[in-house]
Every structure is written in C-alpha cells, then in structure tokens.
Amino acid sequence: MDAMRRAGRVAAATLSRVGAALRPGMTGGELDALVRRDTAERGARPAQLGYHGFPAAVCVSVNDVACHGIPRATEVLAPGDLVSVDVTSELGGWHGDTCATFALEPLGPDAAHLLATAERCRAVGIAVLRDGARLGDVGHACGELARREGCSVVTEVGGHGIGRRMHQPPHVHHVGRRGTGRRLRAGVALTVEPILVLGNDASVVLDDDGWTMRTRAGALSAQFEHTVLVTAEGAEVLTRAP
Numbered sequence: 001m002d003a004m005r006r007a008g009r010v011a012a013a014t015l016s017r018v019g020a021a022l023r024p025g026m027t028g029g030e031l032d033a034l035v036r037r038d039t040a041e042r043g044a045r046p047a048q049l050g051y052h053g054f055p056a057a058v059c060v061s062v063n064d065v066a067c068h069g070i071p072r073a074t075e076v077l078a079p080g081d082l083v084s085v086d087v088t089s090e091l092g093g094w095h096g097d098t099c100a101t102f103a104l105e106p107l108g109p110d111a112a113h114l115l116a117t118a119e120r121c122r123a124v125g126i127a128v129l130r131d132g133a134r135l136g137d138v139g140h141a142c143g144e145l146a147r148r149e150g151c152s153v154v155t156e157v158g159g160h161g162i163g164r165r166m167h168q169p170p171h172v173h174h175v176g177r178r179g180t181g182r183r184l185r186a187g188v189a190l191t192v193e194p195i196l197v198l199g200n201d202a203s204v205v206l207d208d209d210g211w212t213m214r215t216r217a218g219a220l221s222a223q224f225e226h227t228v229l230v231t232a233e234g235a236e237v238l239t240r241a242p
C-alpha cells in the first residue's frame, strides 16, 4: 500500500506539472517530452509508453477526443481547447494512474458545465466506495449524476483494478445499477475515471491510428481519473494533486 501511495504521488505530481505548463501554442509533442522528463526526474517510468504498442508517454485528448489521444508535434493547442491529460507512472513495480481535463481560456458555459460535471462525477463515484460496496454502486452514482446534468457517459472504456499492472481486474463501469456487481473489499486499489460527453450521445468512433477515440457527433468530452485504495470506511485517493 505504501508503494502504491508513492506511485500515485508521482503520477499526480507529473499531471500537475503538465497542467501548470499548458498554454495555447504548445504542441502535443512538447507535452509528451515534459511527461518523459518529469517522470524520469521522479525515478519512475511512463507506463503507457509501449503499452500494447501505444507510441507516447501520455494520452492527450483534445475537445471531441474522448480518450487515448496520441500527442503529436503537429497538434498545436489553441485558445478555448479542452485538454485531457492522462498520466500513468510506474515506480518500483507499482502503478499510479490519473487524468484531468484542463481548459484553455476562454471557456464557454457549456464547456464549463461539462468540466464541472465530469469532476463531480468522479467524486460521486469515489464517494460510494468502502469495504462491502459493490461495483454497480459506482456505476449508478456516476451514471445518474451525468444524466441529471445533461451529459452522458462513454461506456466503451472504464476504470480498472491497478497495482503491479496498470490494468487489472475488475473492470469498473461508470453506469450501472446500485446493489449489483462484484463486492469490493478493503485493500483493493482501483481507478474511477468516467468520460463525460455533453448531451445524450456518448457514442465514440476509433480513428485510423487505432487509438484515438472521438465522439461520433463531434461533441465535447472531459475526463477525470483517480487511483484509489478501498478502506474500511471509504476510499483513500492516491493521486490527489499536490
């Protein structure tokens, strides 16, 4: 558990560093270089690099890209962009995984609502965790909040157990029914990482690169992810921003 805390702190620190550096005119390639450098300075390894052949150290998913965007030197960030940055760090054989969506000014009201709702959605998903909670409780909490706020949840990807590997069982759905699904026990580490889309169409399509997942209708999307440890009374967030 202490090794997981250390790995989580590294991922959170690198994500914060990227968030502080983001500005219009930066390229995806520069973000990738920053993540490689910052992760190495912390004695860790960017776990996404080479994962099933993923070609970069970080996922950068802009505007209608829901997740798994490949940072590219040709992609220049512009005012008004919503930039999701997903960092996974491996330290001493253990993993921390965290994502945030940052807004480059100016931020319109719809984008502001989406961002706030996506962050709240992660929070309500984490809030139901404790020893004895069920995976369906997480999905129910996330899905209901999204629906009430005029957003929808991407169902093609979900959270996951995490530890010696970045992705381990169980799969964590961000929609579901309360009181169903596997029961969680104290000591389990997992991620909660709902991807929200403005409006009621969360369907996504895969680009020709085999990674980039875009909303079918071009709608804006946002994602927040924490790695957490289930405890007797709740959950300890391992990737809290420093």
Ligand code: MF3
Pocket (backbone or CB within 6 Å): 048, 049, 051, 052, 054, 059, 068, 086, 087, 088, 097, 193, 225
């Ligand atoms: N960090 C992502 C997650 O939250 C995983 C991305 S896999 C990659 O699960 F290969 F695209 F990096």
Ligand code: CO
Pocket (backbone or CB within 6 Å): 097, 159, 160, 191, 193, 225
């Ligand atoms: Co994850």
Ligand code: CO
Pocket (backbone or CB within 6 Å): 086, 087, 088, 097, 098, 099, 225
């Ligand atoms: Co992630």
